[in-house]
Amino acid sequence: xxxxxxxxxxxxxxxxxxxxxxxxxxxxxxxxxxxxxxxxxxxxxxxxxxxxxxxxxxxxxxxxxxxxxxxxxxxxxxxxxxxxxxxxxxxxxxxxxxxxxxxxxxxxx
Numbered sequence: 717x718x719x720x721x722x723x724x725x726x727x728x729x730x731x732x733x734x735x736x737x738x739x740x741x742x743x744x745x746x747x748x749x750x751x752x753x754x755x756x757x758x759x760x761x762x763x764x765x766x767x768x769x770x771x772x773x774x775x776x777x778x779x780x781x782x783x784x785x786x787x788x789x790x791x792x793x794x795x796x797x798x799x800x801x802x803x804x805x806x807x808x809x810x811x812x813x814x815x816x817x818x819x820x821x822x823x824x825x
Contacts, residue, residue, distance in 0.1 A: 754805040
């Protein structure tokens with residue numbers, strides 16, 4: 717019984733850690749949807765900064781992301797996580813003070 721309870725606990729942790737909802741971001745039909753590259757700014761895009769931070773690359777330029785967190789999309793340090801791979805994402809938002817402020821962020825499969 718103890719093993720079943722522990723397995724169920726890990727299942728729940730894994731399920732919620734892969735949820736893509738980051739601060740309630742929703743599609744806004746009045747804004748342009750963009751397909752961008754997404755990854756850890758420091759690890760993959762070689763941006764200056766400490767730690768690991770979600771970033772997007774738009775038209776060859778990299779921006780840190782505000783309103784979507786790197787850990788909201790699974791383990792950033794996993795085999796296909798943001799620190800180890802560049803992924804595609806559908807996003808909406810705008811660039812404000814050299815930061816991409818997301819209003820929608822969906823990681824593509």
